[in-house]
Amino acid sequence: MKTLLIVDASPNDQGSNTRGLTAAYADKWQSANPQGRVIRRDVSGDAVQPLSQATIGAFYTPEDQRSPEQRRLVAQSDSLVDELFAADEIVLGSPMHNFSVSGGMKAWIDQICRVGRTFNYTEQGPKGALGGRRAVIVASSGGDYSEGTPLADLNHNDTYLQTVLGFIGISDVQVVSAAGVAINDQSVEQARERLLALA
Numbered sequence: 001m002k003t004l005l006i007v008d009a010s011p012n013d014q015g016s017n018t019r020g021l022t023a024a025y026a027d028k029w030q031s032a033n034p035q036g037r038v039i040r041r042d043v044s045g046d047a048v049q050p051l052s053q054a055t056i057g058a059f060y061t062p063e064d065q066r067s068p069e070q071r072r073l074v075a076q077s078d079s080l081v082d083e084l085f086a087a088d089e090i091v092l093g094s095p096m097h098n099f100s101v102s103g104g105m106k107a108w109i110d111q112i113c114r115v116g117r118t119f120n121y122t123e124q125g126p127k128g129a130l131g132g133r134r135a136v137i138v139a140s141s142g143g144d145y146s147e148g149t150p151l152a153d154l155n156h157n158d159t160y161l162q163t164v165l166g167f168i169g170i171s172d173v174q175v176v177s178a179a180g181v182a183i184n185d186q187s188v189e190q191a192r193e194r195l196l197a198l199a
Helices: 017-032 053-059 068-086 103-112 156-167 187-196
Strands: 003-008 037-042 089-095 119-122 125-128 134-140 172-178
Touching (some): 017 037, 017 089, 017 134, 037 068, 053 068, 068 103, 125 156, 134 187
Parallel strands (some): 003 037
8 A cells, every 4th residue: 555644844723825835735645655655654743753872772672671761762663754654655744944844854864864763884884774765845935045046055954854865765755845935926836736735
């Protein structure tokens, strides 16, 4: 069964551009894959626990040696990683916050970048474990920071997510951005058209 993972990071429950776009993508994908499964993961706010010294220690403790408390600490991370492995395609809804990803998206990234699970260190350097999957980054920003604009160098949202996805082995990555939503009323609809063409 084909599986799509949608990760929404916008803190806005209502009126979020990225949430509206990822929902439209999921609807079209489901229509094209009626037997497929859509996993929806909301990582906004405090939905994902931030890393702590104790959690990092639990990550590096062999599974059969973890205490009950350590197993509790890694439970959410294990669930998030399992969702990635279950998915054939991943869509990240990531509005730009202060030139980068939101706090919720960063917390999710910290929980899914796991040595021994989503990547391993080799003599040739880090090697991701999630190859063969496709990802779509659905971004939005108040100003226009898209490639070729004078402010493009300030866009650390799209480039950071591409780097993270590549690090865990996902090289087939598309970016669809609703750029400059504060000044261009048509940017969301233009992004929707580009996005649905990928579904």
